[in-house]
Amino acid sequence: CPNNQCCSQHGYCGYSKEYCGIGCLKSYGKCGTDFRCGEGFGLCNKTGYCCSKYxxxxxxxxxxxAGCQKSFGHCNK
Structure with a gap:
């Protein structure tokens, strides 16, 4: 995808959680979100960043x- 957009699981480009979240295709664009993470949002896209319980x-x-979501980013424990 051009302009640092995410590629959705259906092959479309965009910037919202529908494109950058669960099912995002890393081979065709960036994935993850800058601030939100977890179910429905996907991974934290900065190296070493964690997804809080919120x-x-x-x-x-x-x-x-405590409460860090290890499925969506780095956690201390």
Whole structure:
């Protein structure tokens, strides 16, 4: 996909969670979201970032500690 867009599981390009979230095709564009993560949003797209229990990406203990969603980003434990 052009302009750093995500490629949806159906092969369409865009920037919203429908394109960048679950099922996103990494081979054809970027995947993940900058701030939201988790079910319905997908992965945190910055290396080393964690998905908090509230569904936001960050790299401090509030995001990476208790309740961190390891399926959607890095976690401390």
């Amino acid at each position: 569904g936001y990406c960050g790299n401090t203990k509030e995001y990476c500690g």
